[in-house]
Amino acid sequence: MARTTESPAALPRTAPIASTRTTGSPAALVGRLAFRELVRGAIVWGAVFALTLAASVFAYESTYGTAAERAELLRGIGSNSGIRALFGPAREMDTVAGFTAWRTLSLLPLVAGVWGLLVATRLLRGEEDRGRWETILASPLGRARATIATLAAIGAGTGVLFALTTGAVVLTAAVQGGIPVGGGLWLALALCIAAPAFAAVGALTAQIAPTRRAAAALAGAVFGAAYLVRVAADGSSSLGWLRWLTPLGWIEEMRPLTGARPIALLPLLAWIAVLVAASAWIARRRDLGAAALARRDDRPPRHAGLRSAASFSLRESLGGLVGWALAMALTGLIFGFVSKAVADLARTSAGLREHVRSTTSAPIDIASARGYLALVFIFLAVALSLYAASHATAAREEEATGRLDTLLGQPVTRRRWLAGRVLVAATCVAVVALVTGLAAWAGAAAGGAEAGLGDLLKASLNALPVVALFLGLSVLGFAVAPRHTGAIGFGLVGFAYLWEQTGAIVRAPEWVLSISPFHWLALVPAEPFDVSASLAMLAAGATAALVGIELFHRRDLVSA
């Protein structure tokens, strides 16, 4: 060390700037800001994961009490390639651990993956679109480090998801037994790791796509491709090697609770590391706001949909309409295709039939393809309701950005504007429902199920009243609490769905179950259309929408 021999006077120095590092480095600030944006969603999804886990453990114990029932379940599902393709390979189905792993792995990693890619594209490209990124980067924080700080926040969000899932595993294991704690942790990891894996995909597409929407669509396409590859790998024994190509396959190969394979974690970690590094690398090199896949910013005018406020709403909704129609058509096609296989399986397995009966609130018999499809259409109604709620959030977005000020500065009345949007939303939802029904019919026909076009169109029409109800409620939410439009719209759908699910599992009395509108759905095509329930829901939805339009007419416009 240098000796300090000079006198203080010999050291000409500028006055030191008082250090005010109490709030942390810029990177930590950016990370914390991003974390605040996503933590609510992480908690909600953590609760969903926890409930799903607990539900499958308890349902297994109550449904497959005897060794004979369990052996039959193992035989039935193990031999059915359709089920294996859709839900992944079933191992050790004669244990609660094996069953829980199969049941949760079939769905939750998909949810985690979609959540991860949506959050990443929103926090990276979405914030850049809105110009907030520009403010952040004015601080002494490089583009690459800001990107990594945001991704670290998503990692922390995954931590919340993981903690809640783990909590559920540990608790149910303590209450019910049959699940070792170490294996339970590995299962929780397998369920949640799709979130960072696809957030990393979203981070990369956020660097190369020009808008949040495009980035999310591109990441969604990667996700869809990964899913289809996994379906192919699981559906045919000769293609099993495909499992080693995608994150969803690696997650399956982690094999939690059924002979865990730690090695499968390595490609996942490498995937995340490579994508994060690539995103940071591009972020450092590209201009702010620029994108490799940028569309041309010059083009001749397109005149359609500029005549009136309503036609403009339709024009603005078309992108979402196409995306939803494609995604729902694919879902309908797949479920339609496996409907016969599931029904065949259920015919030979009294246990599976009983299991479905114990986890749905309706007396449904899935031993026929129609019965199974009726069950599927409940899920499709949930998805369509989310789509309906997204139209209310789009209206809110128009208001929050100030563009509604611009529109209403023209001779456009508030009532007409919102009514137009509601009509456009209703039309879009109906179109997507019909497309879904058509696709499900095509799938069912290809799979050899005996369900006609009429059956499936009826099933999709049957879903519309409940969707209309949620559309009306989210419009009402937009009118009453504009800043919470999304929380209200999506929250009500999620709440109703969880209520229905949990209620069925704990065998709640009928009046409790009927609080959820999804419980009022008739099981079309297994059962006839329920005219009075449908009319009641339609009327309730229309009333909510009308009240919403009237209240909106009376309130101030509220900016972001």
Next chain:
Amino acid sequence: MPAVIEASGLTKRFGATTALEALDLEVRQGEVFGFLGPNGAGKTTTIRLLLGLIRPSAGSARVFGRDAWAQPEAIHRRLAVVTADPALWPQLTAHETLDLLGGLHGGYDAAYRQELIERFDLDPDKRLRAFSTGNRQKVALIAAFMTRAELLVFDEPTSGLDPLRKVVFRECLAEARERGQTVFLSSHLLVEVEASADRVGLLRRGHLVEVGTFDELRHLSAMRIEATFEGDPPDLDGIPGVEGVRVDGRRLSFHVHGSVAPALEALAAARPVRLTSREPSLEDLFLARYGADD
């Protein structure tokens, strides 16, 4: 002249803050009314009330004789608005945006629109997302002027424009006025208001503190005089109307309210070598009004 805008007792509260307090205002047909005030004074709030985007907490705003909150669409058919940071649709091109806004307004002067595009030097086939702030503002300005609406409402319409386009804006404003259009112009740019406004209103913390023609307001403010002397400057103590005396060596500067005769006599006696006097500009007015305690 009939009143195009009438506000009486117009008040708006947001929770605990009172953004606008009992505004009484009349803007007559065919005049250009300048609306001035520091940040947060309530200018944007007033405009949003006039457009019926927010509801008055008390009082009322009438435009073309109709209540702004109750009948906005009838009013909006006859007016056009531009805000400081116009919120438009990033995915639309400028051409499409003009089509949309013109279509919603219910028609526009197509030839004038083309002329405006050229005068403002706008690239119509470019998407708004690729535009700078100033270019976005041009789109909004063209959309407003091309309607030839009876009333034009501007909220800091030129904050992003370069000096050349600001001149174009002023020309368009003059043309609008010649055609008999009424203009409500809120701005921080005093030169802009000074050049175009027939009357101005000064707003401060939600209160209208002054309204009048520019000349009327000028009398409220002091004339500024500067003089240089061969010897020591005279003592102006006790001379009526003199304020803010500053002595800098042999130079003297001060303000005079009212008649300048007594002050000039005192100066002449001390044999000035140079004398300059300046009429108060709007800026002086503004500073005199707000500078001291705001």
